[in-house]
Amino acid sequence: MGPDLTVPPIYSPILPAIHPSHAAIDARTTAWAEAFGIGSEELRSRLVRHDIGTFAARVLPEGREEVVSLLGDFVLWLFGVDDGYCEEGEIGRRPGELVAVLHRLLRVAQNPEVPMLQSDPLARGLRDLRMRIDRYGTAGQAARWVDALREYFFSVAWEADHRRAGTVPDLNDYTLMRLYDGATSVVLPLLEMGHGFELQPHERDQAPVRAAAEMASFIITWDNDIFSHHKESRGTDYFLNVLRVLQQEYGLDQDQALTTAVAQRDRVMCLFLRLHDELAVTASPQLRRYLHSLANFIRGAQDWGISSMRYTTPDDPALLPSTFSNAPTDDSEEPLDIPVVAWWWDLLQPTAAPLGESIHPWDNRPDRASALT
Structure with a gap:
């Protein structure tokens, strides 16, 4: 330890928001976890105190309430897998066995009618989630959700191999793994469902839009690593975190690694803002809504990260901020020295709007106040 x-306080120019029914949504997520018996009794008792339904209400503050509840239940289910299997269970150190378990769950997600794992709480919960995905989404969104779930399972098996060996990957590999094992990509189809539309492939699959989604994942997971470091470092088990990675990569101490991680996520946040502005100029209303939802996802994760008992750990308080900064520590337009994401910086047009001329309505920096009118 x-x-x-x-x-x-970390840089967050995005305004906070929360669904008006957040309390009811959080209560329903607690009830859902109990009804399906997600995780062990001890794990479940912890998870239901982490305001996971409230997190979903921050991610989709204007979304259809039934989809916000679906998101809350799904995120709690993901923690049941991540905490129960990967981080706290013995199987989390046996990647071969973990892959076998996750592959069976993937089959349940693909075909919930298949008669397998019928007494397993996580499988039963996953069946319910898939049926609700079908109810509120399209066939294409359901397929993308399953594909993203496969990516998540693949990445946590990769992490399990490091956990088994007690090794720390290099920064490039860690960044690639973190884009998926943070389970952010599995949430993306629900952002569309929450507002009752399906983004067309010619928009969703273009490189700048994919990059915007990856930037959101980077910011969310770097922030999560920063906020969760106290909790993870207090345990006796192996943990993998960007601060550990940076310490190994550059020979830094803990405080220097924190400063570096904050600068990295600040630089990506600045890039996300610029790319958002550029895309919004010619975007369809659906794409604008999707980009807005990515921003809500980023800010919702931040607000939840500094307030949830999962990370504040009141019995051994983490020294987390209660506010956010209006200014980045690093606003350089140079790519990060991380090859798997450096291509993001190639996507901006030379005529991209400068920082003082934003067109999005959720920026709260003083120099962008005119954008709110």
Whole structure:
């Protein structure tokens, strides 16, 4: 266990928002976890205190309430897998066995009518989630959700191999793995479902839109690593976190690694803002809504990260901020020295709007106040 880490207010130009029915949504997610018996009794008792339904209400503050509840239940289910199988269970150190278990769950997600794992709580919960995906989404969205779930399962098996060996990957590999094992990509189809539309492939699959989604995943997972470091470092088990990766990669101490991680996510946040502005100029209303939802996803994860008992750990308080910063620590337009994501910086047009001329309505920096009118 290292010394306490004081996390400074991080740069967040996106305005906070929450669904008006957040309390009811959070209560329903708790009831859903109990009804399906997600995780062990001890794990479930922890998860239902983490305001996971409230997190979903922050991600989809204007979404259809039934889809917001679906998102809350799904995120809790993901924690049941991640905490129960991967991080706290013995199978999380046996990647071959973990792959076998996850592959069976994937079959349930693909074909919920298949008579397998019928007494397994996670499988029963997954069947319910898939049926609700079908109810509120399209066949294409359901297929993308299953594909993203496969990517998530693949990445946590990769992480399990490091856990088994006690090794720390290099920064490039960690970044690639983190784009998927944070389960952010599995949420993306629900952003569309929450607003009752399906983004057309000619928009969703173009490189800049894919990059915007990856940038959101990078920011969310870097923030999560920063906010969760206290909790993870207090345990006796192996943990993998960007601060550990940076310490190994560059020979930094803990505080230097924190400063570096904050600068990295700040630089990506600035890029996300610029790319958002550029895409919005010619985007369809659906694509604008999708980009807006990515922003809500980023800010919702931030607000939840500094307030949920999952990370504040009141019995051993984490030194987390209670506010956010209006200014980045790094606004360089140079790519990060991480090859798997450096291509993001190639996507901006030379005429991209400068930072003072934003066209999005959710930026709260003083120099962008005119964008709110």
